[in-house]
Amino acid sequence: MEKQRVLLAEDDFDFGSILKQYLEIHNFDVSWAQDGKEALTLFNAETLAERPFDICVFDVMMPKMDGFALAEAIVSKSPELPFIFLTAKKMKDDRIKGLKLGADDYIVKPFEADILVLRLQNILKRSQRGSAIIRNTIDNYAIGKYTFYPQNHQLRINDTVQKLTDKEAQLISYFFEHKNQLVNRDDLLNGVWGSDDFFSGRSMDVFISRLRKYFKEDPQISIESTRGVGLTFITP
Amino acid sequence: MEKQRVLLAEDDFDFGSILKQYLEIHNFDVSWAQDGKEALTLFNAETLAERPFDICVFDVMMPKMDGFALAEAIVSKSPELPFIFLTAKKMKDDRIKGLKLGADDYIVKPFEADILVLRLQNILKRSQRGSAIIRNTIDNYAIGKYTFYPQNHQLRINDTVQKLTDKEAQLISYFFEHKNQLVNRDDLLNGVWGSDDFFSGRSMDVFISRLRKYFKEDPQISIESTRGVGLTFITP
DNA sequence: ACCATCGTTAACCTAGCGTTAACTCAACTA
DNA sequence: TAGTTGAGTTAACGCTAGGTTAACGATGGT
Incomplete structure (x- = not known):
């Protein structure tokens, strides 16, 4: 099977590098950006190069551009690309905001790395069996x-x-x-x-x-x- | 989706360029003027060229022509065009003056850039679902x-x-x-x-x-x- | 210097909300 | 079939956001 391509946006260095490693062990091909802008640049480059990502993982709190802004920017270009948010808990109302943007999932830190892997695999499985999600920014x-x-x-x-x-x-x-x-x-x-x-x-x-x-x-x-x-x- | 066109009038260079960037990240098409007169020129040019703006953002305090004067000039030509004001706080009574002119919102500096984006999106959503605002300069x-x-x-x-x-x-x-x-x-x-x-x-x-x-x-x-x-x- | 006015703070109270407790029923196991 | 465990439901509890009133303190006018 082809490796699945993941765009990971996570500013915390330790956490990010562990996730990257862990995902790679599970046979994902990971591009890791340490802030939102970098992630957007990566996204644009890869999309132009016609090797699009299969799924994105965005931390919500990041310098320069937060995960929500990033997601919006990306969704507007690739409406069917699945993505999920990571967030520290306690960010009130964020979950609704995230889901409104059409996130496929929302994982609250701290969590076990294999949880992330499982969720990604599930989402990818789903999105491959047809059901190409047409995602609009939802207001109802x-x-x-x-x-x-x-x-x-x-x-x-x-x-x-x-x-x-x-x-x-x-x-x-x-x-x-x-x-x-x-x-x-x-x-x-x-x-x-x-x-x-x-x-x-x-x-x-x-x-x-x-x-x-x-x-x-x-x-x-x-x-x-x-x-x-x-x-x-x-x-x- | 079509990009929304924003006319941004903001004299502070640093602040203005950050806002512009941020709005562009969120898929707005931004025309940035650094004073009121320039903004008015831009407005006239674009309106003649039949690519009208969707929404305007005016700083209140600007050299040559302040945001209020600018808003009045623009409202008299495009009564239904939504606009909001930015202002440093402490400008007593400004808020009422702004709302009297029919501003759709009034944001006090300093603020988070994503707040601005959210407000703009909300206003645009509202104005698109019908209810074309017939705005008179409100006196009661x-x-x-x-x-x-x-x-x-x-x-x-x-x-x-x-x-x-x-x-x-x-x-x-x-x-x-x-x-x-x-x-x-x-x-x-x-x-x-x-x-x-x-x-x-x-x-x-x-x-x-x-x-x-x-x-x-x-x-x-x-x-x-x-x-x-x-x-x-x-x-x- | 005194008074009036207005925004803010303090203090108290209520009601709404999330959680827990307790009981019941349904489903699986052996 | 009996025993065990997961889930459904209701009522009750405790906390806190919000409602209200009174008091305080700054500001400005006379």
């Missing part, structure tokens, strides 16, 4: 009679407006962004809560239960769980 | 039985006149200018106070509470908060 998600507006945390159901709380909004964004995919519980925890928060427990289940109530009216939409694995947001 | 804002006159800080409620303080007036202007939009607390702080004032805190809440009193009589008008996010000035 609509399914059937439901429309969710991430900016103001509003879920419109037909014509009634339901205000969601912060966490509900983050969770629902995650689901809309991964609809009809089985997402495992750890990924969900990481994506919405930041895994290292290791809090005792079952908060996620409570929130899922709350979301289910919003979707109760529509038999076509549901959040189904697969015991021991994770959850799927089922939509028509 | 009227909603129901309330009319606010920014020049003399008077709020008329039916036929009684309430004189507002400086800050009340700035805040109410901001809300009238952003009615039925959720504005986040930081933007509000920046728009009215100038964010870097990081003053200990809760002044804004006090003012909001004061404004609410003025609107108490009318059940259709209110200032509602969305916890952890911001505030919405609700009007019919």
Whole structure:
């Protein structure tokens, strides 16, 4: 199999070099940039040279150009190129911002390097089986009679407006962004809560239960769980 | 997607060139003028050439022709063209003057460059979904039985006149200018106070509470908060 | 020098939100 | 089939963002 090409933008030297090594062990071909501008330059060069990247990994906090800006710039040129964000936790609201940009995933530091590898492999697998993502900068998600507006945390159901709380909004964004995919519980925890928060427990289940109530009216939409694995947001 | 065209008028060389770069990274097409007259020339040239600008960014303090004069000149020719002001803080009353001219936003220096980008994108999104703003130089804002006159800080409620303080007036202007939009607390702080004032805190809440009193009589008008996010000035 | 005005701070209170606890049911294992 | 574990749901708890009022202190006018 051809090596997959990864564009890695990560300013922390130690962390970056470990990731690079680790990815290379797993048979990726890694181009590592230490700030956003450098990453953009790399991207342009490689794209011109007609050996485009297969996937990008952006740290959010970087000097000169942050990961979001970088992602926007790149998405505008290669709308179908998958990318994920890395971030230190505690960056409030960032997760929604990231997913709104159309990120395929959102990993909160610290994390195990092999987690990253697994996620990348999954995303690549998905994007290869067709489903070329046409990614627009999203300002709402609509399914059937439901429309969710991430900016103001509003879920419109037909014509009634339901205000969601912060966490509900983050969770629902995650689901809309991964609809009809089985997402495992750890990924969900990481994506919405930041895994290292290791809090005792079952908060996620409570929130899922709350979301289910919003979707109760529509038999076509549901959040189904697969015991021991994770959850799927089922939509028509 | 087509590049959006920005007319940037900013006399400070360092600041201007950074903004230009940053905007270009975000896929804007930037024309940068270093004083008001130059900006006006650019505007005329481009408008004649039938490649009109999509949005303008004016620094207030500039040699030869300040941002306000420039804005007036441009508004009189392209009434529907969105524009925002940049200004050093401490320029008392400027904000009201700016909003009276019909500015779509008002950003106080210093600020993060990505804030600017986000605001521009929001404004453009809004102005594209219809609602072509018919902008008159505003000398009052009227909603129901309330009319606010920014020049003399008077709020008329039916036929009684309430004189507002400086800050009340700035805040109410901001809300009238952003009615039925959720504005986040930081933007509000920046728009009215100038964010870097990081003053200990809760002044804004006090003012909001004061404004609410003025609107108490009318059940259709209110200032509602969305916890952890911001505030919405609700009007019919 | 005194008073009035206004923005800010302090202090207290409420309600909204995320989490936990506890109980129940469903699903897997042996 | 009994025992165990994962997940669904509800109610309750505790924390904190936000609402409100009163008091403070700076500024400017008389």
